[in-house]
Amino acid sequence: MSERFPGWRELPKGAVSPKSSIEYKTGDWGVEKPGIDLGRCTQCTLCHFFCPEGAITISEDGHPEVGMDYCKGCGVCAEECPVKCIEMVRKR
Amino acid sequence: MKNQILMGLNGDEAVAYATKQVNPDVVAAYPITPQTIIVERFSEYVADGEVDTEFVAVESEHSALSSCIGAAAAGARAFTATAANGLALMWEMTYIASGMRLPIVMAIANRALSGPINIPTDHSDSMGARDSGWIQIYCENSQEVYDASLAAWRIGEHLDVQLPVMVCLDGFTLSHTMENVYTLPDEKVRDFVSERKFIKVEGHMGETELRLNPECPLTMGPLDLQDYYFEHKLQQIDAMKQALKAIPEIDAEYAKISGRSYDFxxxxxxxxxxxxxxxxxxxxxxxxxxxxxxxxxxxxxxxxxxxxxxxxxxxxxxxxxxxxxxxxxxxxxxxxxxxxxxxxxxxxxxxxxxxxxxxxxxxxxxxxxxxxxxxxxxxxxxxxxxxxxxxxxxxxxxxxxxxx
CATH class of the missing domain: 3.40.50.920 (Rossmann fold)
Incomplete structure (x- = not known):
């Protein structure tokens, strides 16, 4: 991470979040990421609803898309996918 | 002692009377010996319409301090009181109150922690909480209890401090022993404690007071991991250092109106x-x-x-x-x-x-x-x-x- 983090004197007091959760990117927490085989995807959208981070959105053509700014690689989507077209792959 | 009224008060009543004069927005408490008289007296003040306080009769001490934290975060002056196992049950909330920099005032009628069960006094309860980030004032007599119960608000709310404060009085020895206490007239107390002051913080929607306000929302105390937690703890450490400067200021101001001088x-x-x-x-x-x-x-x-x-x-x-x-x-x-x-x-x-x-x-x-x-x-x-x-x-x- 090249982002400069503020020191304790600059930070707002009161444990106030220094930025909103939209700006607080958590995508770098993950060890794995979902790899979706779109050929086998039935567009059921269950992965979108199960994702605890709201990181999976559905594109206009009906396919799931993973927002890697927020995906923590938990694997819930892969577990819930009824046709098992999501496989968690190790990030490089 | 001009204009001061001499009253016969035990330590608990001294806390309750001082708190009545402060007229806080919220009191949330659960009874536990030897603190019970504080809450009993205060609820009488509420019932008699002598204060404007919202009294929250909670089901546990954990909820008592949680309610105070919510109220203080919304900008209220919040007060509670407890002892021994009640303080132990508040444990996680004590750290949250100080971590969120909420100047709550809490009276502790010091009592030995169980077990075996024991209700008389020792300092095992408040000493166990010594690392929880609260300012701690220990009182020798009911007069000091009364005075500390007023000064505590100003100390905790000092703009450089913003920390919760425990006023500690020995259970029974002070809490249940009647003594002569000089009390200030209501208007002098009102002038002294005035209104709660807020620090300004930079929220994600711009600068605002450190309080929950729908017009300018803030997220208080959210997830704070390896990237920010340590900095926030350093702020608390610094706030305690600032308190070393603020306490003599408040004590001097209090001495002017009361004639009673206090020091560390x-x-x-x-x-x-x-x-x-x-x-x-x-x-x-x-x-x-x-x-x-x-x-x-x-x-x-x-x-x-x-x-x-x-x-x-x-x-x-x-x-x-x-x-x-x-x-x-x-x-x-x-x-x-x-x-x-x-x-x-x-x-x-x-x-x-x-x-x-x-x-x-x-x-x-x-x-x-x-x-x-x-x-x-x-x-x-x-x-x-x-x-x-x-x-x-x-x-x-x-x-x-x-x-x-």
Whole structure:
């Protein structure tokens, strides 16, 4: 991470979040990421609803898309996918 | 004492009366001996319409402090009171209150922690909470309880401090013992405590007061991991340092309206002292009585009463103890497996780097409300005189008033 983090004197007091959760990117927490085989995807959208981070959105053509700014690689989507077209792959 | 009304109040009533005069927005509390009278009296004030306070009758101490945290976060002045196991049940919330920098005031009617179950006084409850980020004031008598219950708001709400404050009074010895208390007129208290002040913070929607406000929303106390938590803790450490500057300011202001001066430490007959005792709370009244007796007998005895334990007044302690050769520390709490009681450890830490330092002995006493008589205190001074004669400490930690 090249982002400069503020020191304790600059930070707002009161444990106030220094930025909103939209700006607080958590995508770098993950060890794995979902790899979706779109050929086998039935567009059921269950992965979108199960994702605890709201990181999976559905594109206009009906396919799931993973927002890697927020995906923590938990694997819930892969577990819930009824046709098992999501496989968690190790990030490089 | 012009314009002051002399009242007969026990320690709990002194807290309740002072809090009535402050008229906080929210009081949320659960009864526990020996704190119960505080909440009983206060709920009477609410029922009689003498305060504008929203009284929340919660189902536990955890909820009591949680309610205060929510109220204080919304900008309210919030008060609660507890003791012993009630404070233990509040545990996680004590850290959240200080971490979120909410200047809640809480009276602690000090009581021994179970088990075995015990209701009389010792300091095991508040001493256990000494690292929770709260300012701690220990009171010797009901007058000090009344005064601290007013000053606590101003100290905690000081813009450089913004921390919660515990006002500690010994259970029964103070909480249930009626004494003469000089009270200020309501309008003087109102002028002194005034309105709660807020610091400005930079929220994600711009600068705003540190309070929950739908017009300018803030997220308070959210997930704070390896990237920010440490910085926030350093802010709390700094706030305690700032409190060392703020407390004398508030005390001076309070002295002007009340005629009663307070400090971190209150020395007594410490001019040419050879043997001194340092301690907290109501016992120090007994120690003063013994010091007077010993002085009449020609013993160069003195005492230092510590009023503020958090923040710990390191520099003031060094100055006040001066070059006294032997110092006894009274600990009304045990720290199991530790080198000594909590006060003793901090006193020794304070003096470790000093080129000239007293020989220090810890006296753990009064656990579970074991009576502490003048005779016992005299015994401690005799023990300290033995240390002075020998020039060395044989037993670092002694237990006073316990059967062998």
């Amino acid at each position: 430490l209150h020395p007594y007959r410490m001019e040419d002292t050879e043997v001194a005792i340092l301690g907290l709370g109501s016992t120090m009244g007994t120690v003063r009585y013994v010091v007077d007796q010993l002085r009449e007998e020609g013993v160069k005895a003195g005492l230092v009463k510590m009023r503020v334990f958090r923040p710990f007044p390191v520099e003031e302690l060094i100055k006040t103890v001066g070059n006294v050769p032997v110092l006894g520390v009274l600990d009304k709490a045990a720290s199991f497996g530790a080198p000594g009681g909590p006060l003793y450890e901090e006193v020794k830490t304070t003096f470790y780097d000093q080129p000239e330092k007293p020989m220090v002995v810890d006296y753990i006493y009064g656990l579970g409300g074991r009576d502490t008589s003048p005779q016992m205190i005299r015994g401690i001074y005799e023990n300290l005189m033995g240390v002075l004669e020998r020039g060395s400490v044989s037993d670092r930690v002694c237990f006073v008033g316990v059967r062998q």
